[in-house]
Amino acid sequence: MSTTTPQHNRLRSRVACEPCRERKRKCDGAFPCSTCVRYAYDCHYPQSTRKRKAAAISDTSPVAEHTPASPTDQDAQTRIESLEANSGSAFVRKMALGIDPANAPRLRLFAWNVFLGSRKSNHTPISRSITQILSWSEAEELVGVYFAKVDPCYGFVDRRSLERRMRTYWTNDNAETSSFEAVLCGIAALGLLFSRRNVIDAELDLVETAKRILEESISVHPSLDIVTAWVLRVAYMRMIAPAHAAWMASCMLMHTLEAAGIHSTHVLNWSTDESGQPLTPEIRKRILGIAQHLNVWMSFDIGRSRVHLQTLDFDLPAPREGGYTTELLELLPHAENLNPDKNVDVVDLKNSLSKIVERHHTAPPSVLAQCNLTLLLCRRLRILNFHFQGNLLTQVLSVTARGIQAAQDLLDDCAPWHHVVNVPFQIICILLALDTPAAIAQLNDGIKTLSNIQLVYPTDAAKEALSTACLLIHLHRKRKEADLKTLSEIVSTYSPSVLFDQQMLSQPQTINDWGNTWLETLPEMPDLQTFDIDRFLNGSSEWNNPGDWPQGL
Known part of the structure; x- marks a missing residue:
């Protein structure tokens, strides 16, 4: 007699998402898959004409763009966004991908503490x-x-x-x-x-x-x-x-x-x-x-x-x-409200942030804890495309400035709290994300503190934090330089002075008469410090006549 042993084949998905494929991890074929949810990866699938399943679940397919997500899909997406915002490493990765996908650092817990297992x-x-x-x-x-x-x-x-x-x-x-x-x-x-x-x-x-x-x-x-x-x-x-x-x-x-x-x-x-x-x-x-x-x-x-x-x-x-x-x-009740399972909207996050930045913390470790929670709330708001401005932005930058100073104070006191390197690194990431003149001005203090940390504690973790922060700033600068080049080309090509020179060259016989008439009609340039550009762009009638321009020069 022959016995038949049932064969138990391991179930695999025929289509693996790109993050699992790159990292050679198991993928269950869901969207998002369980591995990407666990590690806060950006789950996406390749487009393929042979495999309709991949095209159906791809977030770039025309069907997906016009088909509203089911409640389950929406909840999963919200959880992923919360995980990305709560995890500083996932936020850094996503921010770097937005600046330069080709040179973005890999998903790592940069600067989680000074040693990362190397104190031995x-x-x-x-x-x-x-x-x-x-x-x-x-x-x-x-x-x-x-x-x-x-x-x-x-x-x-x-x-x-x-x-x-x-x-x-x-x-x-x-x-x-x-x-x-x-x-x-x-x-x-x-x-x-x-x-x-x-x-x-x-x-x-x-x-x-x-x-x-x-x-x-x-x-x-x-x-x-x-x-x-x-x-x-x-x-x-x-x-x-x-x-x-x-x-x-x-x-x-x-x-x-x-x-x-x-x-x-x-x-x-x-x-x-x-x-x-x-x-x-x-x-x-x-x-x-x-x-x-x-x-x-x-x-x-x-x-x-x-x-x-x-x-x-x-x-x-x-x-x-x-x-x-x-x-x-x-700070604990505010942190617990940010659990990824909870659905928190922009208003709730903004109110929580306003309460946190107004708190007065006395000692450097406590200041770093306040700053860390502030950074987390800022990441959550940035994921929701919230625009920081006004008094709230000023208060956030005040907390980050105190956080940088607190990290330096602890470094001088030989007190390697886990936030000593973590908070300055995350502050640099938030400053780049905010991208305002006041935020960019703080970058020097943040980089200086990271440099001091790796001099006192020359561990691989501290060196990696400094080099990664410099890389992010370099990528940010490259993007700024590309934008500046585009703007310069537009100004050099289409500015009124260039167009006027071209017209003069094309009509030499009437240049003097026409040019004098055109110059006489130009209004006096206003002082930019007193000029209300919003009223001008909104079509305010106050600036209709040249004589109505503010006299500042």
Whole structure:
């Protein structure tokens, strides 16, 4: 007897879109396809007379131009536009394609942070006790750096409790590895990051130790120490790691919060630390807010989904003297409204932008967060062809100017926050998109700051950010030069003086008489600073007679 094994053939689309074809990715043949939606590519299909399907779904076909899109297609297109606007890299790619398609940079997360995974050495990280990695004096110094530079922005650790437990842990020679050690390693690693421009072996060992402890804790109910260590790890990765790894860690953090019950006030038994200290409502708000802040913005940056927790209860924490965590988290509701699944119109975006630019942020990291949200709103409005002008444009440029200065201040303070290089780079892109004299005037400050960053942190990411920004400015200049050449040719060919010279050459016998008569009828040229060109172009009768021209010269 023969047995027949059913054949399961993998389904493939006969027609792949151009982005998937170029990148050799799987394409499901939809419009837009799932791959382009995920990576915010410009999904389009080739024209073909043999394959009517490609012609039918192509956005350049005559049928597509005259057939209204279905609600599903329209929703998908809106989501793609939101993804492109939320993701700075997709916006840069689309803007460059509009300037010069042949020389536009590839879709990359330019300047997502200063390092992008390059903060490492030839040393192989070793997981070992923190007391073997650092001395007591070194640990004290790094804790001081953390609370001086990181805690004012990400304030979710009780310093008194930490220092008390740290002394107890250090004096206990028989102390076994615990979840509290992951907290100490995370704080010390951030202290080294914010005090040394070059990595040392101890920093890599601290990160490896915290990573091992967190991975081993996945199978048990997370304690408050584990949750705190996860927040520290994600904050560190946002500043030094590639985007995908940091985003995955932020998603793990959100799920850890849910497992610990911190996401909801209806959970009666919140997690405690190893010493039995319970989680206070204020620390809970801060942990939950910072975790959301990190996950939301990483998801926006790379065009992926954020983690939505059910029964999420979040209120802003109370302001703390010397800190600005609350100031930072006040931006969170505005950011959440920009989720790609939400349909936000021009009026809503403009109102949100007006509220954001009017805010007063005090410290450089908080200023950069405000500037980053401003840039995102500007990208969303640009996608909708909104024209910036008047007071709103002035306020936007004021925020970008403060953002550039804040990045320089953090660079001088050896504080490599993730926005130090990201915000100046994105500011340059927005300034080129705005393309006004005031916006172009700020380009020099933005490029100067990027240049200073790559001098202090000579990483490939910093160098790439500077070279890409210069490329975008070069492409913009080439387009301007082409426009100027066209305008110059028009003026040199059709200006009244040229036409008059041609007429004089064609009629030499009557030049003097006719020329004098023509010159006598010319009105006196007005002063351009006082001349109302709008009234002139609109046909105002006030300028009908030469004598009515304003006398400014």
